[in-house]
Structures are given as C-alpha cells and as structure tokens.
Amino acid sequence: MLSHAFDGYNNCVFAYGQTGSGKSYSVVGSAGDDRGLLPRIVEGLFQKSAAMSKDSKMKMVVSVMEIYNEEIRDLLNIQAVSASQKKLDVRLHPTLGVTIPGLTEHPLDSCANVITIVHAGLDNRKVGSTAMNASSSRSHCIFTFKTSFVEPDGNTKSSQTHLVDLAGSERASRTGAEGDRLKEGAAINKALSTLARVIYKELAKAGVRKNPPFRDSKLTHVLKEALAGNSKTVMVAAISPSAVDYDETLSTMQFCRQVKMVQTKAVANTSNEKGIEAELRREAEMLRSKLAIAEANAGAGGGDPSSTGSAHVDEVLSKYGRGKVDLLVQKLEQTEQLSKFYGASYDEWLAEEKRKIQKSATVDPDQIERFRQQQANREDDGSASEHEDSDASADTAKDEFVLCNCLTREAAISDTIETFARGDDETNRISVTGPIARELLSALGGSRALPGEEEDEEVDDPQDLMDRAAAHKTKALAQCWRSCVEVESLALRVSRPGAPKLVLIPHVAIRPDEIDLTCEVIVSAEYNDDGEVIRELFHRAQLELLLKFLQDEAAGLNEGEHGTYDNAWEIAVARVTGRATRAEVKKMQADLSTAPRPSDVGRLGQTTEELRLELAQQQSATGRIESEASDTRAAHARLVSEESKELQRECNMVRRLESMAESQTVELEMQQFQLEAARREGAAASRLRAEAQALRSELGSAELRRSAARRGSEDAHASGDSLRSELGVLQRELSAMRRAAEEARVAEGQQAERELRMLQQQSGDAQRLRGELDQARAQLAAALSAVEVIDAQEPDADAAELVRRLQREGAALRKRCGEALSEAGALRSELGELQRELSDAQAAECQQAEQELRMLQCQSDETRRLRAELGALCAQPQGAQLAAVQRQLAETRKRLKAQEALTEAHREASRDLPASFESAMAAIDQARQQLEQANAQGAAGAKGLPRRR
C-alpha cells in the first residue's frame, strides 16, 4: 500500500465485521505493539519520504470525518462539532470528483503530529456502550490522507488514502439497543446494506450497464471512487472466534467473497506542471507572432493577402485572433498563478485551493429559489406564448449559466460562457476554431467524464438538483461547442478564399431531459448591383443537420479542387433552410440573360405577369395558411402542454415502476450471482462426483458393516441384559451370603462366648482341681511323712512300695495335669486367635462386600452409560466407535468374570471358615475330655490313697 501511494495510486482500506469483533482495534489500535494500521502506514510514509532524494518533496494533509445517523461531521473541526452539530454534504465536482465542501484538512509534517491529530479527531467520535461492546463505535469513521510527491523534474505523483473504520453490523436483540442506540443501529445497518447492494451491482455491471445506488447512503457516496473507480481497495474482515457469533461470522465471510470479486480500475495520478506551462507558453508565443503579422498587414492598408498566406485565415485572425490570444493569455496567467502557488508555501496553496473549492461548490440560495420558481412557472404556464417562453428560457438560461459557472474553476472560461449565454449584442457572435474550442471543452469537461454522463438518477435534494442541472447545462454547452467547431472547420475546408463569411450564433435550449442545439447562420445573401451586402440574412438551422450536410459536401469534394462548388457550406445551409443558393440564383440569372429573344419578351412579360399574379395568389394563400398555421401552432402548444402533463404523470409512474423493477433487478442479480457461484461449484461438484460414487459404494459396505454392527450391538444388548440379570442374581446371592455370614458371625460369637464361659468354668474347675490336687499333695506329703514316721517306727515294705507307686502315679498325674493345663492354655490362646481371625475375616469380608457392592454399582452405571452410548452409536453407525463400544463391552465382561471369580473365592473362603471353626471346637472338646480323664484319674488316685492312721 505504501508503494502504491508513492507511485500515485489511490488506496482504501475498510474494516468490516460485526460489532465488537475488533475493527477499531485493527484500524487505530492502541499504543506500542498494539497500534493499528493507521499509525503503521503513517510511519511508513514518513520513513519512505525521509529516504527520498533531497530535491524531492512530500506533502501530506489529513482529514477525519464520521458519518453518524446519515450525517457527515468533521471530527477535526471541534467548533463545528460542539457548537451546532454542523453537517457537511457530498458534492460531485466536475474536475475534483467526490468532494466534501467545508471538511478541514490539516497539513502534516511529522508522524507524531499525525497521531496527535488523529486522536484529537477520535475524541470527538460518537462511541456508546452496548451489550456486545463497552465502547462500540456508533458511526463510520473515515481517515483520509492526501499525499503528493514532487520529483526534481517537476513530475508529481498524488494519491489519496482512505482508512475506514466502519461501525459494526448488529442485531438489536443481541446488543439490547433501545431509543437512540436503536436509531443509531438502524442507520448503521442501512449504510452497510447499501454497501452490500453497491457491491452486488458492481458485480452485475460486468454484463449489463447498471447504476449502483451510491447515493442511497452517505457512506457509499463518499467512498464511490474507492468502491468502483480509481483506487486500490482492500477489505479487512473482522470476525469473532466465539461459537455464538457463528451466523454473523458466516455472513461476514460471504460478504468477503463477493467483495473479492469486484474489480476497480486504479490509474496512477501523475502530472507535470512544468510541461503544461511550457506548452501553453509556446502556443501563446506562436499566436502572438501571428497577431503581430496580421496587425502589420492591417497597418499597411491590407496589401495582398496571398503574400502572407491564406487571406481567409488572416481575415479570421485579424477579427478573432485577438480574442483567442487574450483568452490564451488569460489561461496562461492562471497557470502562472497556479505555479506561483505551487512554488509558494504549501499551506497558502492549500488554503487557496480550499477557498476556491468552497466558492465553486457554494450556490447562492436566492439563485436556487429563482431557478426553482422559474421551473415551476415553466411547467405551469405551458400554454404561454412562444415569445414569453423564449424570454423565460433566456432568463433561465442565464441563471443556469451562472450555476454552471459555479462549477468551473477557471474564471476566464466562466466569463466566456456568460458572454456566450447573452444573446443580444455583437459579442455574441463567437467564432470558435481548433485549439481554443478544445481548451474550452477540456476546461468545461476536464479530463473526467461530465457529471451528467455518469448517472441518471432521481434526486430530491434541491442542491443536488442544481448541481445536476448545471452539469446538464455544461454537457449541452460542450456538445454545442463541439458541433460549432466541427461545422466551422468543415466550412473552412470546403470554402474558397473570398467566399462569404460563416458566423455561427449557437442557441442552446435546455429542458430537463433534452438538449436542442440550433444555430443562426449568417448568409450574406442580398447584394446590390455592385456586389455589396445590403443586409445579412439569418437562418436558423439544426446544428446537427447542418453538420451532416457539410460532412456530405466535404466528402464529395476533392481537396484543392474548390471549383466544383462556389461555396459548399452555403449550399448546405440553403438545403437546410430551403432557399436557393447564390450560385443557383446566378445560374438562373445567367440563363435569363443568355436566353432572352425579342419575340419572346412579350410572352415572357405576359408569363411574368401571370407568374406575378400567381405569386400574389400564392402569397395570400400563404398568409391564410400562415394564420391557420399559427392557430394550429397555438392549438398544438396547448396539446403539447397537456400531453407533457400527461407524459409527466406517465413518467412518474414509469419511475415508480422503474424503482420496482430496480429492486427486482437487484434480486435477480443476486440470484444470477448465486447461480454463477452455483455453476462454479457445479464444476467442482462434477470433479467430486466420481469421488462421491466411490464413497457411495464405500457407504454401502459401511451400511452392511453398520447392520452387522447393529446386530452385534443387539446381541451385546441381549448379553448385557443377561449379564445384568446375572448381576442381579449375584447381588441377591451376595446379600443373602452377607446376611448368612452376619448370622453365622453372631451365632459363632454367641457360641464362642458360650465356649469361653465353659472354658472359664473349666479353668475354674482346673483351679479347683489344682487346689484339690495341692490339698491331695499336701495330704500325700503328710501321709508320706506319716509313713516315714511309721516306717521309722515300724517299717512296712508294702506300704513303702505303695507309697512309691502312688508317688510315681502322683508325679505322672502331676505331669499329665500340667500337660492338660498347658494344653488348655494353648487351646485358649488358639480360641482367642480363632476369635480374632473370625472377627478379622468378618471385617475383611464386610469391607470386601462393600467394595464389591460399590464396584457393582459402578458397573451398573457404566453399563447404563454404555447402553446409552450404544444406542447413540446405533443411531449414527460409525465402525470405529462401535468397535470401541464392543471393546468396552468385552472389558466389562472381563471385569464381570473377575468379579465372579472373586465372589467364588469369597464363597470358598466362607465355606472354609466353618470347617476350621469346627476343627477348633473338636480340639477344644478333645482337650476337655483329656482334662476330665485326668481329673477322674486324679480322683481315683486320691481314693486309692491309704487312710491316715
């Protein structure tokens, strides 16, 4: 873009997108690395300018405006913004193109200066808060940089860069806009939809001639050149990454696609002021020298014209040359003035240019009122006389010319046109030839197309109407000049030196929809016997008709052989006006002079008398016919006025129909556009058709797989159901087991308690037995001691033997008793251990059961989820997912099997538990029996002891 600007191309960047998507962020941004396009472009321009050669110069001005609720406001003219909300308007200038009179432009000399100015402008911008953006731009903002690069050789490249931050498209339902916000939103959406329509029309334009509705909104009117003309234009599409903004994002992208297809026609804006000036100087010099020759000839009493070249050319030069030279000199002076301005300070030049533009684009309100009044009068007084009409049209023409002058920049041209518009004195007879006419034409039309040629739309705004009327007039005038120039040059070509002069007095009658170009031709038709002009005759002729005749005549003439016709243009005029040419009159005279015979004189006189009589009759008949004709003309005028009213009504209806047709055409174009897109897509579709065929067959096999998968899933469902029922059974079994285990635990606990009590009782019995044993031992000891005493006194071998046996048995008994006791202790500890084991096993079992329950719940949840997934998958058959589900199903089956194995193990464990308990109880019983035996033996032993003596 920077290099385009340096090469003299106009640029435009506009940011488009929904509200809050980042348009302002992209165009202006904030400080540092977050700065947007604008500061970066300006930096680039100044950097490039610094790198240019010293003799080159860059000049830059900036303007900032906003379009708020269809009103243009200058953001750099704070006074206007805050004081009276002064609105600006868009004008189409014949040479400058789209202009906004009153918009201030600030000269720039540094990057910092630009940023300051731009931010000052942005402070005045309309910003509001909506539900979608806390600082939402409520207006379209346009930053315009005009740059011109002047090279050392005078070559100038000028460009204009627009940076446009559009307001975001928004939906009232989402932004929550009400009141003023809603109104702003409506204006924003209107401008954006006009932008879209302009784009559609631009696309349609390639085929048929269309007029995009640029004037329907201020935005498109201002950006007309950027959207369809001389500009390199870029669109930045801002979109939101959020899924809720899907619709807006899609519509932005569709708009993007259309914008991408619009083609603009950018041309480099280059000029060389020095070259133009030099050319003008050369031409002026040449004309001055010719004038000097002509004056010298005139001073010398005429002399022989042929000695200085063409007498006719000299004659024309002597009469009109001064005017031409004066005009050219005037033009030259203006160019000099312009170049002086260019050489002077840039600011002064800028101020002067602005003043000129404002002056040229401002129309006096009185003039508008007068013009409107005259138009109304003209419409109302359709039946007025021709004379009144011509007076009124003369006045109107004058006003229209004044308006026309307002639109031209060149004062000299304005004067000429005004002179041309006056129709009552000698100055009106303007002879136009070659260069001057061309200059006038180029000054009137410029290098641009005439405004009237560009568009043909209905306008309600009076100022607009004035502009267009003036443009229309300018166009008519240009046409008239063109025709005059051609007529004159042809007349010059076909006439001979010494032939009568051709003077054209153009009349331009302008009506809203037609241009009538006629001219009065002076034919020096009446001569006295000495060949002197008695009076000049004026004939009104259609310029176009005249031009055609002259062209025919010129085509029939071989250049250099002027002898065939005395004066071809005279013949042409005579043909047009229906009069005899001088040559014909002369021929008739010659015929008469050569033919008369004395015998015929009387007859001729009689014939002449008869002819005179006939002529008188014809004259009276002509008078009658003329009076009838005037009546008919009046009636015709009335009819015409009625018809024109009728036509006006029909026109209005046609316009309404046209507007309807217009909207239908827009729709049609959109459809055509879509059709075109569809056709393009169709081409891609045909490429994809083969692929689609392959996919279809693949789909068929996928269908088969899907049905197989569905069957599999149904099986899986069935197996899932059976698994579930199994699971239910297992759960029921588990709970029954849990209940049985609980009961067994309680019963075992009670049993263990009972046994404990018994053991305690047995241990008490054992204690008692031990006490009795101790007693028996003490008795035994006492008996032994008594036996020893007895032995000592009277030894008894048997008794001693008995005692020894008893002692042995007692020791054995003691030993066995100790063993029984230790066995009972071991049994007790074993019992305690068993009780601990039992309680541990019960706790572990409970824990395990809870875990299992939890697992089963998880499994049942998972099964439910899997079933739902399976259902969804069945609805959308996709092989991979089905396989995944089958895998999950297999895993679940595996887990169920593991669960079953675990449950079985627990079942086994719970089966083993009572057996070990029973063996423990049997051991206890055995120990108890042994203890009882020991006790019985002990008792028997005690009984068998000899009584103490």
Ligand SMILES: Nc1ncnc2c1ncn2[C@@H]1O[C@H](COP(=O)(O)OP(=O)(O)OP(=O)(O)O)[C@@H](O)[C@H]1O
């Ligand atoms: N790329 C980004 N990085 C960081 N912040 C961003 C970005 N784009 C936008 N933002 C932030 O999002 C918010 C809205 O952005 P911005 O005002 O530029 O949106 P907008 O399209 O101009 O909206 P509107 O049309 O309503 O004016 C701002 O606060 C801006 O700083």
